Every structure is written in structure tokens, then in C-alpha cells.
Amino acid sequence: MRKLAITPVRVSGAALIAVAVAMLLSAIVALVDGGGGAIGLLLSALIAASLGATLFFGSRVSPSADSALAFASVAWSWLAVSLVGAIPFLLTGVITWGRFDDAIFESISGFTCTGSTIFSDFSVIPQGVLFYRSLTQWLGGMGLVVLAVAVLPALGIGGLELIASEAPGPTADRLSLRVRDTARRLWILYGAATSVVAVALFVVGMSAFDAVTHAFTTVATGGFSPHADSIAHFDSFLIEIVIIGGMLYAGANFSIHWRALKEGPGAYGRVSEVRWYLWLIFGCFGLLVWINNGELGWFENVRESLFYAASLGSNTGFGSSNYVLWMPAAHVALLLLMLVGGMSGSTAGGMKVLRLQVIVRYSLRELRRARHPNAVIPIRLGRTTIEEQVAAKVVGFVLLYLGLIVAGGITLTGLGVEPVTAFSGAISAVGNVGPALGEAGPTSNFLSFPRSGRLILMVLMALGRLEVFPAMLMLVASIRGVGQIRRRAANHDFKAG
Amino acid sequence: MTPRPPVRINAPALVLRVMANILQGPKILLTKVANGQIESSVGVTVGAVCVVMAPVLFISAAADFWNRGDDGVELLILGLVVGLIGLAVLGVSRFPSGLPVARLFVAFVAGAFASLIVATAAHYFSSAVTSLDVAVAEAASTVSGTNASVIQAETLSLGITLFRSLGQWLSAAAIIVVVVRIMPHLGVGGLDADGGVVTRSARRLAPKSGSTMIRLLALYAALTGVLLVAYGVAGMSFVESLVHAFTTISSGGFSTRSGSIGAFGSVAIEWIAICGMVIAGTSLPLIFRALQQKDMSRFGRSVEFRAYVGLIVAAVVTTLAWSSQWPNESNVREAVFSVVSAISTTGFYSSELRSTAYGAESILLILMLIGGMSASVAGGFKVIRLMVLGKYIRRELRRSIHPAMVEKIHLGRSSIGDVAMSRIIGELFLAIMIILPMAMLFSADGLNFKAAFSFAISSLSNVGFAFGLDRTDQHLQALGAIGHIAAAMMMMIGRISATPVFVALGGIGEPAQREIRRLRLRRKQKVIR
Known part of the structure; x- marks a missing residue:
């Protein structure tokens, strides 16, 4: 054949x-x-x-x-x-x-x-x-x-x-000269991390089934839980701590994890993206604690704020309480975390911390250029200088990403979804987070969206995971491929004739 | 002896000559008075703003005296004080011979904030406002042309009403001056962030930028006159016509009634307001050329105008399609009114938008963000920038398929350079970086999530109305003192663009930054030794 x-x-x-x-x-x-x-x-x-x-x-x-x-x-x-x-x-x-x-x-x-x-x-x-x-x-x-x-x-x-x-993110670091070795190392690290989380969860009191399933979805920054009320089902601070650790680990770049294993924890300190990632999560944690102060008891406040800062900052989407009931200002912080997501080269979704770094540096560069019009100012991330073409690609991606959220949000509101639910749903879907705000919070499900709305969310989830550009390339390559097959068939017929 | 040909009086030329003569006065005054010892662009700008604001205060005081209002004396005294301060500042200042771009930014921002301070004082000393934060917010609404207010319009005296509307009108006129005279030198943010396309076209109206400015200001004044007559014919009183003509053409949005245009209950007035708002969102150089050459096809040839009208039509059709009612004249008018009010960033409303469909709400919010055409008096991000961004995204998508491809971005016949492109993108990201923390602040200060976000967008785009509360104009009222100040800053940043404000603020911190850099360098040198 x-x-x-x-x-x-x-x-x-x-x-x-x-x-x-x-x-x-x-x-x-x-x-x-x-x-x-x-x-x-x-x-x-x-x-x-x-x-x-x-x-x-x-x-x-x-x-x-x-x-x-x-x-x-x-x-x-x-x-x-x-x-x-x-x-x-x-x-x-x-x-x-x-x-x-x-x-x-x-x-x-x-x-x-x-x-x-x-x-x-x-x-x-x-x-x-x-x-x-x-x-x-x-x-x-x-x-x-x-x-x-x-x-x-x-x-x-x-x-x-x-x-x-x-691998989500603008770069995929070569850990080895051979791609197969790189893949193998990432696979080993991923498997090892899953095993560690599973064992830790089992030790702190989860059943074997719950430990394994939660380990799967923690390291994958997925957020599925076999329980409707997610992590809140266990009501255990220790379990939450393990999950927080797992989420923070999975939201960081796996290549850096590998380097840290080889060269020691100093490898983390050398990467500016790690600093930004932690600053963002712990900054939002501080902000959440400040906003929720007086609304929740201090221990409850710290516990829930930390959990959600890690859960949404790594785009996992586990729930430990219903944050929809929090103050509206807290929702803005949560939305920011959902939008940015984890680090590049991690399993997390979202726009990625590295891209946030690039666009912040880009905007600051423009401010400096406005002041000194003839200055030549490179965009630097830590000790690395970003090439203009790479920066342009990142900016293009971010614009497209935001455009996708706006288009998705508008379409969902057009279908009758309340704007806060619609736009946060779009952000959550494109960033592969899980829960959103409004009627699609961590304790509810996505049946609150109409059937056609869920179809749009599916498209957004897929586009978000594939980071938009590959999806477009898929179409282009497919059209090109169909054209090639047709040409070959035509040649075959011509020769046969 | 051959008889002389009869002199033909051309009405537009006459208006231009009158405008030129009117503007000659302040120009001579500036050159004569601003001849002090200190070379300061900030001093000259602040002084000039005070000198221009003083007559506005006098006119408002006169109107209040005539109407036997409560604020005549306060406005008169304030006018005198502001005028004297302006003259004094001008007296000691002199325009510097050489002006770096950074200083020009600072002067520009200082001028805007000087007008804010004068307007704050006018509000604070009037009978309408009791607290300073409310006065600042009301002043920012006046100076930035935003229809956000805490005060019931009916309770204001005639003097303050006139001051507010005249303030909105003058601030829009100042935008024209900025477009023609300042933006070409700044080259960033504001209306020049399209890569100079607008300012280039504006400069080409006349050989000298001063003549261009006079032409555009004459057109602006003439359009105000046309609206004044139209509103009067449609049934408004003279004062109401005047106020609404001022606030429509400037895309300001203040009204004499708390229900805005809808409070008049007149279909004719609503359609006039719609036309006025569309004009306010249109590029003034484009209108001038079309009228001057009597060539209306110019509008059709402008890519930006086509996009502007296309956006309006698409938004109206979508709004109607997503509404639960079958479209009739009233629905269509209401939809057109809301859409035009949002995109031109005027902020008028003909009905409470409480019953608006969710889809229509999000469309209106996006239109607010986009704003009107470049070189118009409208706020927002501007249609041309949106188009450039669209082209940029398309180019990057194509580059992902053909990585070695070199493609220039073209808009109509203009080519957008990479530097201009970066400015536009930088401006957008800065706007987003402002909206997020401000939305957080508004929600912390009493607004719900939807109201906070929509009001953050609305105030940055200088619109005024927003969603999420019982009334469309209730947001500023629902905020506390910090919220009022933050909203005022948002409005000001929206009017003068984020880049100039941040650059000016950066200038304040520059000596400190220099010191920090020096310290670091010294420490490094020590380590090396």
C-alpha cells in the first residue's frame, strides 16, 4: 500500500x-x-x-x-x-x-x-x-x-x-546538543516532580488516588480535581502548602530547574525571569493580604491569599475558597496574575513573565527615547540584550494575545454573558487558567456560559495553549500541504495519461 | 485710467483675517511681556495659560453678574489674581533660546497642570463645590473635556456653567495648538504618535505653522457657531445652545441638565448632537481641506476616515443586532447616539444605559478606548494608531511564516517607520499599565469591579459615562477623596497622553537617578581597586 x-x-x-x-x-x-x-x-x-x-x-x-x-x-x-x-x-x-x-x-x-x-x-x-x-x-x-x-x-x-x-514561551533552552536528550531530561524532571508531589501529598494526608490525581494536575498546572470544591475539600493547610510548592515549581522554567539540579540553587538567582516571577506572585500576595485585611481573619487571609497568588500566578486554577466573594480590588490583582501566567518554558499558560518583562522594558525604553530622541537604547533582560526582531515578535504576540481576549470577551457578551464573567472567562481560557470571575468562579462551573459561548472558549483555550502563532502556521502549512498533494496527484495523472 | 476691479469679500477669508488679528494680541503681549531675567519655558507656559484663563474667568463673572448668580465676585477676583500672577510670571520669565525636547515635555505638562490649578480654584471658590478633592475632579473634567461630574448641573450658577463649558472648549482649542505647534517637536505620545502623519498633513495646510493654526482655530470657531445656531433652531435657549455648542464640538460633554442631551427629549437636538460629535471626532485638517477645496470625496479618500465611519457603522449594526428589541427609529437613534458619543469621547447620553445589552456595553467600552481620528479634538487611543497596530500584528504573523521577510508598514500613502511604531506600542502599553492599577484603586475606593474598570477606561479616554452602577454618570460621585484625585489624574493623563506625563515626571527624578548611578559607579570602581 x-x-x-x-x-x-x-x-x-x-x-x-x-x-x-x-x-x-x-x-x-x-x-x-x-x-x-x-x-x-x-x-x-x-x-x-x-x-x-x-x-x-x-x-x-x-x-x-x-x-x-x-x-x-x-x-x-x-x-x-x-x-x-x-x-x-x-x-x-x-x-x-x-x-x-x-x-x-x-x-x-x-x-x-x-x-x-x-x-x-x-x-x-x-x-x-x-x-x-x-x-x-x-x-x-x-x-x-x-x-x-x-x-x-x-x-x-x-x-x-x-x-x-x-513548550510555552518564547524560548526553549537547549539542555543538550541532542534534541532527544533535551526531551528525555525534561521528561525525567517532569516525572520526578510529579512523583515528589504525589508522595508529599500522600504523606500529608491525602488518599493515594487523590495524591496521584492532584500531583498530575499540579505539576501540569492544570487544576482539575476529583472534587467539586477542589483543594477546599481537604481543608488542610499542609496539603495547601504542598500544592503551593508544586504550583510554584511547575510555573517556573523547567530548563532552569534542570540547571539548578546540576549547578545548585544559584542557577535560579542568575535568571531575571525567576526574580520577576516571584516578585509578581509575592507582590500580588501582599496586595491581596492588604486588600482582604479586615474582611478575613489574619490566618485565613494569609492562607487564602498565598494559595490564590500561587494558583493563579502559575495558571493552575485550583481553588481553596470562593474568591468571587472577595473585595473587587482583589479581583483586579487576580486578573493580572491570570493574564501574565508563569514563566516561559514551564507548563503554565498565560502571556508569560518573560514577555511581561520585554513589554515593560520596551515601554520604558520608549519613555527614555522620548526624552533623548537620538539615543540608541537596547532592551535588556538581566545581562541579556534582546534583539529588535525578537522584541518585535514578543510585542506582536502580546498584541495578538490581548486582541484575542478582547474579541473573545466581546463575542461572549454579545451572547448574553455578563461582561465581568465574559472578559475574565476569555482571559482564563486564553491563559489556560480554569476559574474566572463573576459567575464562573472557582466554586462554579462553565455551564454558566451558553453552549455557543463554550464553543468560543474551546477555541480560545486551544489558541492560548498553542500560543496563537503555531495555530496560524497550522493553517498555512495545511493549505500548502493540500496544494502539494494536489500537484503531486496532478503530476501522477499526467504521467499515467 | 483703468478702473480697479471690485473687491470681493470672501467670508472664510474674512474669518481667517479676524482670527489672525485676535490671535496677534496675545502673541504681541507674550513677546512684549515675557522678557524677564529667568530663561524658563515652564514659566512662559504657565504664565501664558494664566493670562489666557483670566479673560475666561472675567467673561464667566460678567455672565454671572448679569444673571444675578452667586459666583460673580469670586470669579472676578480669581480672574484678577490669575491674570496678575500670569503677568508676573511672564514678566520674570523668558523663552529659552535653545529648548531640549525633555524641557518642552515639562513645559507642556506644566501648562496643562496650571490650567488644572486655575480651574480647581474656580470650582473651589464657587458655591457649587465644598471639598478640594471634588474641585480637583471637576476641574480635571473641565480641562480634559470629560463628562464626569459630582454636581447636579441645574444647581450650578450661570458663571460656573459658562466657565466649565468654555474651559472644555478652550482645552480642545489648546489641543489644536499643540498638534500644530508643539507635537512636531515632541514627536512622541499624544497626537503625533502616528509617526508624524497627522502633524505633517496639518503642517501642509499653510506654509507657516502659525497660519495653519489660525486656519484650524477658525474652522473650530466656525463649527461652534454652526452648532450654536442649529441647537437654537432645534429649540434650546441661547445659553443652553452656547454651552452645548462649546461642549459638543470640543468633545467635552458637559450639559446644562443632569440628564444630559436626553433631558431635552427632542429628536432634533439628539441628531444635531450626533452630527456635532461625529465632527468632533473627525480630523480637523481633513475637514478644512474638504471645505476649502469643496471636495467632499476627500473624506472617502482618507483611510482613517473610512475606518472611523466603518467602526461607527459596524458598532451600531452589532449593537442593534444584539439588542433584544426589533430596531425602530428610536432604537436606531439611541444606538447611534451612544456609539458616536463613545467613539468621539464626548460622553453625552440620550438615555440611561442601564438597560443596554451586555454586548453593546463591551462595544461601547472598546470604542471609548479607540477614540476619534487623529488631529481631532477627541480623546482615546485614536483610530489611526489602531490601524497601525493591526498592520503591525499582520506583519508579525507573516514574519512567523517567512522569518527573513522585510516588510514596511504602510498606511494609505504614508509609510510608518519603526521608531514611530515603537512609540505607538509604548503608548498603548503605558495606557494598559495605568488602567490596571487605577481600576484597582477605584474598586478599593467604593466601585464594583465592572464600574471600576469601565470608569478607568472612560476617564482615561476622557468620555465620562461608564457602566456597572445604577446611573451612567454616578461613578465619580460614588468615589471617595482618593478616587476623585486619581480620576482627575487619569483624565489629565488621557488628555495630554501618557508619554509626556511620564517623561516630565522622569525629569523630576533625574538628578536623583544621576546620583544613584554615580554611587553605583564609585562602588564598582572600589571593588575593582
Whole structure:
């Protein structure tokens, strides 16, 4: 049989096989638990595996490999995984077929590490499905890219473009000369961090199931919890401390974590982005404590403020209380955290601290230039000078990011959603946070949005995760690819004729 | 002997000549008086502002005496004091022979804040205001052309009403002067942040920038006259027509009634206000050229005007589509009124916007942010900058596909340079950096989240009305003293742009920064030794 030379199809196939494995693991959990859902998960795994195998073995890698193709491969695999990832919710019956779009919403929310949910009653959902939900975030967290990078040599295309498109942020540091080694190291670090968080959560009093699922979604900065009231369900300060530590760690650049392991904690101090990241989170924490002073008891105030500063600053979205009831000024601080998100090269979403640094420096540079029109002032981040072209790219991204939020917010309000809920929902979706403000707070779900509104949120989540540009490249590469296939077919017909 | 051809009196030329003669007076006064010992651009600017404000206070005092109001004496005394201070400051100051850009920024900002201080004093000494923070907020609304007020318009004396509307009119006239005479030298922020496209086109109206300024001011005065007549014909009293003509054409938004234009309950007045607001948001050089050459197709040829009208039409259609009612004349008029009021940053309202659909609310907020055309008297970010940003995003998207691509950004026939591009982007980010903390401050000072955010945007864009409370004009009232001062600063920054304010503030801290740098250098040298 003649295989089609379409790289995105082959990568998507590989990704689907990985998802099938996740479904299989969840089916095993469901079988062990005995709470149902095992057959649905097994069937889903079968469908995903057969679909993935068909795509993987039915196609081969394109001879020409450029960055656009690599970006397109990632974007298409995301789309495939998000669609197929919805099947378990439907086959296990936790979401009816009539609401298939809600299943896709939950799946996209999982794989994009957003953490927004449409579930309200978690007691009726089988443990296997809850485990699968957490696993989708864990897989999405580091991105299926690491998995894809592991099979990339077989695929035959360069991997660094893929990491750059997958690992959120403007840069993906090379930890090794070989891309496969870089991927492997990141994978090891990610797995190790998950294990440490899981063990720590177990030690401080969570059940094994809760510890594992929460570890998955903490390190992935996803925010799904098997409980409707999220971390507030445990009402344990120790658990919150572990989760805060996990979120702060996952919201920072994994390359720096690796360096810190090799060179000692001094590696953190050398990176200006780490300082900004911590300043932002702890600055907002101080602000929240100040604003909530008098509204909450001092211990409660410190505890909740710290939790939400870390949860929203790393774009995880776990909840320990209902911040919607806080003072409106606190909501502005929370919104700022949601907007900026974690560090580049982390699993967190959002605009990224590095980009915030660039635009602040950029604006200050313009102020200085206004004062001294003939001065040549470079944009510096720590000891690094940012090239003009890189700064332009960052600025372009930020403008597009803000434009996306505005467009999403306006459309949602047009659908009848209250403006605070709509705009914060758009910020939360694009930044892959999870909870928003207004009617979509941490204790409520996204059913408060109309059906068409949830569709828009899905698009925003996907665009936010793919950082907008790869999504566009996906379209361009796909159009180009279709054109190439047509031309080849025409040539084939001509020769045959 | 051949007979002389009869002299034809051309009305526009006559207006121009009269305006030139009127403006010659202050110019001669400035050159004669400002001849002191101290070379200070700030002194000359502040003195000139005081000298210009004094007649406004006298006119307002005269009107109040004529109407037997309560504030005539206060306004007269204040006028005398301000005039004398202005003359004294001018007397000791002299315009410096060489003026660095940084000093020009400081002078520009100092002039704006001098007018704020005079307007604050006028409000504070009148019977309408009891506290200083309210006086500052009301003065900022007057000077910046924002329709945000704590006071019931009906309770004001005629003198203060006239002072407020004349203040809004004059501040917009000052913007014209700034566009033509100052912005080309500053080259950043404000209306020149489009890369000089506007100021270049404005400069081309006449060989000398002074003549251009006179032409634009004459046009501004003529348009005010037309509106005065139109409002009068539509049924307003003379004083009301005058006040509304002043505040419509300047995109100020103050009214003689607390219900704004809607309080008149007249369809004709509303349509006149709509036309006036559209004109206020349109580029004055563009109007001047179109009228001068009797070529209305100029409007169609302007890319920015097409975008401006396109935005209005799109916003009206979307607002109507998202409203729960079937569109009729009343709904359409209401939608057009709100949209035009928001984009021209006038701030008039024809009805309470409480029942407006959520979608329409967010559209109005975005329009407030965008604002009118460049070289208009409207506030906001300006349509041309939005267009440039759109082109910039498109270029970056294309660059992500073709990384080696070199593409220049063009707008119509103008090419936007990278430096100008950076200025526009810097201005936008600065605006965002101002809105966020101010929204936080407003919400800490008593507004709910929606009201705080919408009022932060509204005050920075010099609109006035906002959402989230029972009434559209209640926001300033709901704030405390800190909120009033913060709102006043927002309005001022909105009027004079963020860049000049920050640069001027940076100038204050410059000696300290220099010292810190020196200390660091010394410490480094010690370490090296």
C-alpha cells in the first residue's frame, strides 16, 4: 500500500496512541476501583489506538521538513487528541451524546491544562474517568511533544522547532546538543516532580488516588480535581502548602530547574525571569493580604491569599475558597496574575513573565527615547540584550494575545454573558487558567456560559495553549500541504495519461 | 485710467483675517511681556495659560453678574489674581533660546497642570463645590473635556456653567495648538504618535505653522457657531445652545441638565448632537481641506476616515443586532447616539444605559478606548494608531511564516517607520499599565469591579459615562477623596497622553537617578581597586 507523505497525520497518529495508553491506564484504575466506567474507557482506548495506528502506519514523514510543518504537526495532533479524548466521557455515560460538545470542552480543557469544567456533581463520576481527566492534563502539561520527540528520530524531522512550538514561551533552552536528550531530561524532571508531589501529598494526608490525581494536575498546572470544591475539600493547610510548592515549581522554567539540579540553587538567582516571577506572585500576595485585611481573619487571609497568588500566578486554577466573594480590588490583582501566567518554558499558560518583562522594558525604553530622541537604547533582560526582531515578535504576540481576549470577551457578551464573567472567562481560557470571575468562579462551573459561548472558549483555550502563532502556521502549512498533494496527484495523472 | 476691479469679500477669508488679528494680541503681549531675567519655558507656559484663563474667568463673572448668580465676585477676583500672577510670571520669565525636547515635555505638562490649578480654584471658590478633592475632579473634567461630574448641573450658577463649558472648549482649542505647534517637536505620545502623519498633513495646510493654526482655530470657531445656531433652531435657549455648542464640538460633554442631551427629549437636538460629535471626532485638517477645496470625496479618500465611519457603522449594526428589541427609529437613534458619543469621547447620553445589552456595553467600552481620528479634538487611543497596530500584528504573523521577510508598514500613502511604531506600542502599553492599577484603586475606593474598570477606561479616554452602577454618570460621585484625585489624574493623563506625563515626571527624578548611578559607579570602581 502506498503511504501518504503527511507529517502532521503521522504525528497525530503517534499522539493518539499515547492517549490510548492513558485511557487503558484509566480503565485499569476503574477496574481496580470497581466503580464502573471500565468498559467505556476500554472501548475508548480501542478506538483511539486503532485510529492512531491507522494514521501512524498509514502515513509517512514528508521529505521536506520546515518549521511550519513542525508547528502544524503539533497543532493537528492537539486537535486530534482533544477530539478523540472526548470519547471516554461519552462512552462512560458521564456526559450524554446530546451534549457531545461538552465532552469536547472537558477534553480540550484537560489537554490544554485549563481546568475549566462543566461537571457539577462529581460523586456520580467513576474514579476511572476522574483519573483519566487528570491524566489528560498531565499529558498536556509537558505537552505531547516530549513523547513526540521520543519518536521524532523515527519520524525524521528536527525536534527543536517542535519543542519551541510546544513548550510555552518564547524560548526553549537547549539542555543538550541532542534534541532527544533535551526531551528525555525534561521528561525525567517532569516525572520526578510529579512523583515528589504525589508522595508529599500522600504523606500529608491525602488518599493515594487523590495524591496521584492532584500531583498530575499540579505539576501540569492544570487544576482539575476529583472534587467539586477542589483543594477546599481537604481543608488542610499542609496539603495547601504542598500544592503551593508544586504550583510554584511547575510555573517556573523547567530548563532552569534542570540547571539548578546540576549547578545548585544559584542557577535560579542568575535568571531575571525567576526574580520577576516571584516578585509578581509575592507582590500580588501582599496586595491581596492588604486588600482582604479586615474582611478575613489574619490566618485565613494569609492562607487564602498565598494559595490564590500561587494558583493563579502559575495558571493552575485550583481553588481553596470562593474568591468571587472577595473585595473587587482583589479581583483586579487576580486578573493580572491570570493574564501574565508563569514563566516561559514551564507548563503554565498565560502571556508569560518573560514577555511581561520585554513589554515593560520596551515601554520604558520608549519613555527614555522620548526624552533623548537620538539615543540608541537596547532592551535588556538581566545581562541579556534582546534583539529588535525578537522584541518585535514578543510585542506582536502580546498584541495578538490581548486582541484575542478582547474579541473573545466581546463575542461572549454579545451572547448574553455578563461582561465581568465574559472578559475574565476569555482571559482564563486564553491563559489556560480554569476559574474566572463573576459567575464562573472557582466554586462554579462553565455551564454558566451558553453552549455557543463554550464553543468560543474551546477555541480560545486551544489558541492560548498553542500560543496563537503555531495555530496560524497550522493553517498555512495545511493549505500548502493540500496544494502539494494536489500537484503531486496532478503530476501522477499526467504521467499515467 | 483703468478702473480697479471690485473687491470681493470672501467670508472664510474674512474669518481667517479676524482670527489672525485676535490671535496677534496675545502673541504681541507674550513677546512684549515675557522678557524677564529667568530663561524658563515652564514659566512662559504657565504664565501664558494664566493670562489666557483670566479673560475666561472675567467673561464667566460678567455672565454671572448679569444673571444675578452667586459666583460673580469670586470669579472676578480669581480672574484678577490669575491674570496678575500670569503677568508676573511672564514678566520674570523668558523663552529659552535653545529648548531640549525633555524641557518642552515639562513645559507642556506644566501648562496643562496650571490650567488644572486655575480651574480647581474656580470650582473651589464657587458655591457649587465644598471639598478640594471634588474641585480637583471637576476641574480635571473641565480641562480634559470629560463628562464626569459630582454636581447636579441645574444647581450650578450661570458663571460656573459658562466657565466649565468654555474651559472644555478652550482645552480642545489648546489641543489644536499643540498638534500644530508643539507635537512636531515632541514627536512622541499624544497626537503625533502616528509617526508624524497627522502633524505633517496639518503642517501642509499653510506654509507657516502659525497660519495653519489660525486656519484650524477658525474652522473650530466656525463649527461652534454652526452648532450654536442649529441647537437654537432645534429649540434650546441661547445659553443652553452656547454651552452645548462649546461642549459638543470640543468633545467635552458637559450639559446644562443632569440628564444630559436626553433631558431635552427632542429628536432634533439628539441628531444635531450626533452630527456635532461625529465632527468632533473627525480630523480637523481633513475637514478644512474638504471645505476649502469643496471636495467632499476627500473624506472617502482618507483611510482613517473610512475606518472611523466603518467602526461607527459596524458598532451600531452589532449593537442593534444584539439588542433584544426589533430596531425602530428610536432604537436606531439611541444606538447611534451612544456609539458616536463613545467613539468621539464626548460622553453625552440620550438615555440611561442601564438597560443596554451586555454586548453593546463591551462595544461601547472598546470604542471609548479607540477614540476619534487623529488631529481631532477627541480623546482615546485614536483610530489611526489602531490601524497601525493591526498592520503591525499582520506583519508579525507573516514574519512567523517567512522569518527573513522585510516588510514596511504602510498606511494609505504614508509609510510608518519603526521608531514611530515603537512609540505607538509604548503608548498603548503605558495606557494598559495605568488602567490596571487605577481600576484597582477605584474598586478599593467604593466601585464594583465592572464600574471600576469601565470608569478607568472612560476617564482615561476622557468620555465620562461608564457602566456597572445604577446611573451612567454616578461613578465619580460614588468615589471617595482618593478616587476623585486619581480620576482627575487619569483624565489629565488621557488628555495630554501618557508619554509626556511620564517623561516630565522622569525629569523630576533625574538628578536623583544621576546620583544613584554615580554611587553605583564609585562602588564598582572600589571593588575593582
